[in-house]
Amino acid sequence: MIIEPLTNPRPVELPDNPGFGVLYTNRMFVQQHTLDKGWHDSRVTAFGTIVMHPVAQILHIGLAIFEGTKAYRRPDGNINLFRVDRNMARLNRSAERLGMPQVDAASHIGYIESLVKLEHEWVPTLPGCSLYIRPVIFSTEPTLEVRVGREFMHYIFLSPVGPYFAKGFNPVSVYISHEYVRAVRGGTGEAKTTANYAGTVWVAEQVRQQGYQQVLWLDAIERRYIEEVGAMNIMFVRDGNHIITPALSGSILHGVTRESVLQLAPDLGLSVSEERIDVDEMLADIERGRITEAFGVGTAAVISPVGKFGYKGKEYRINDELTGPVAQKLYTALTDIQYGRAPDPYGWTRQIKIT
Numbered sequence: 182m183i184i185e186p187l188t189n190p191r192p193v194e195l196p197d198n199p200g201f202g203v204l205y206t207n208r209m210f211v212q213q214h215t216l217d218k219g220w221h222d223s224r225v226t227a228f229g230t231i232v233m234h235p236v237a238q239i240l241h242i243g244l245a246i247f248e249g250t251k252a253y254r255r256p257d258g259n260i261n262l263f264r265v266d267r268n269m270a271r272l273n274r275s276a277e278r279l280g281m282p283q284v285d286a287a288s289h290i291g292y293i294e295s296l297v298k299l300e301h302e303w304v305p306t307l308p309g310c311s312l313y314i315r316p317v318i319f320s321t322e323p324t325l326e327v328r329v330g331r332e333f334m335h336y337i338f339l340s341p342v343g344p345y346f347a348k349g350f351n352p353v354s355v356y357i358s359h360e361y362v363r364a365v366r367g368g369t370g371e372a373k374t375t376a377n378y379a380g381t382v383w384v385a386e387q388v389r390q391q392g393y394q395q396v397l398w399l400d401a402i403e404r405r406y407i408e409e410v411g412a413m414n415i416m417f418v419r420d421g422n423h424i425i426t427p428a429l430s431g432s433i434l435h436g437v438t439r440e441s442v443l444q445l446a447p448d449l450g451l452s453v454s455e456e457r458i459d460v461d462e463m464l465a466d467i468e469r470g471r472i473t474e475a476f477g478v479g480t481a482a483v484i485s486p487v488g489k490f491g492y493k494g495k496e497y498r499i500n501d502e503l504t505g506p507v508a509q510k511l512y513t514a515l516t517d518i519q520y521g522r523a524p525d526p527y528g529w530t531r532q533i534k535i536t
């Protein structure tokens with residue numbers, strides 16, 4: 182890997198709340214893939230414009246996959262990565278689904294570590310803030326043929342981020358869409374592809390105009406079983422101490438946060454189950470008071486409590502639209518491990534030493 186010198190680096194600027202996806206660091210990682218050379222020309226270069234052919238496949242058939250993980254500032258000043266091996270495994274599963282080349286997980290983790298280490302001053306120290314890491318692979322091959330690509334670019338950029346939701350750790354309102362769907366079994370819903378998002382943003386905009394912040398997606402076939410919320414997996418709490426989440430169905434993304442909560446919760450005295458969750462039964466249980474909490478789980482927001490659902494013209498409030506004890510407990514336990522404030526008995530973190 183070549184590390185190019187920076188000619189005109191911007192001074193590190195870290196406002197109290199850096200927002201989400203507004204600021205970028207000075208450098209990014211880039212490499213290319215061709216059939217004859219494999220992955221090559223790996224370098225850390227200045228963060229900046231990518232030039233491509235107007236007929237590059239990404240622009241016409243949307244061949245792109247991505248990942249999202251974060252670097253966290255530890256109390257001792259060093260930096261933690263969290264379960265980045267799981268992100269690499271998922272990147273390779275996404276690549277396989279779109280006929281893209283695999284990456285070598287170990288060297289890829291090495292690239293991320295080197296890049297973060299070079300840009301370590303951009304890892305915020307303020308609570309709730311972190312450095313978002315976004316690897317992207319897309320087809321640069323100029324062709325109008327609809328088929329797998331033969332030339333790819335892979336890049337990784339870094340963005341200092343504050344809490345994902347502007348309102349902070351406050352319950353959001355969620356609209357349950359019975360009209361539009363995100364993913365269908367047999368489609369690409371399990372892969373982290375940009376195309377999965379393209380079909381959702383207009384729907385999200387429509388519900389925003391009705392006063393909701395997120396969309397809850399149902400299964401595409403019966404429009405009956407709960408799948409995901411926005412770009413997060415979803416969980417419910419029954420009777421105060423049992424966590425239920427939709428079982429992976431073929432159209433639900435395998436979230437690293439979801440997986441981590443399922444592993445962590447029993448050690449916090451909470452039971453867990455993965456089920457097929459019927460939306461009508463769930464809403465009836467909310468009305469009966471049996472569902473005491475609902476929250477989204479994902480890298481960006483970590484835990485995002487749901488205050489109310491809207492479905493077919495009716496509203497269902499949960500826990501008086503307040504953050505519940507289970508969401509709070511999970512958020513604290515998970516972020517304490519991520520930021521290195523608590524021991525990591527699961528071996529989930531990798532430390533980048535800078536001091």
Ligand SMILES: *Cc1c(COP(=O)(O)O)cnc(C)c1O
Pocket residue numbers: 249373409411412413414434435436437438439478479480481
């Ligand atoms: C990335 C993503 C998630 C969350 O996954 P994490 O690994 O926990 O960040 C959930 N759903 C969708 C559709 C996603 O793209």
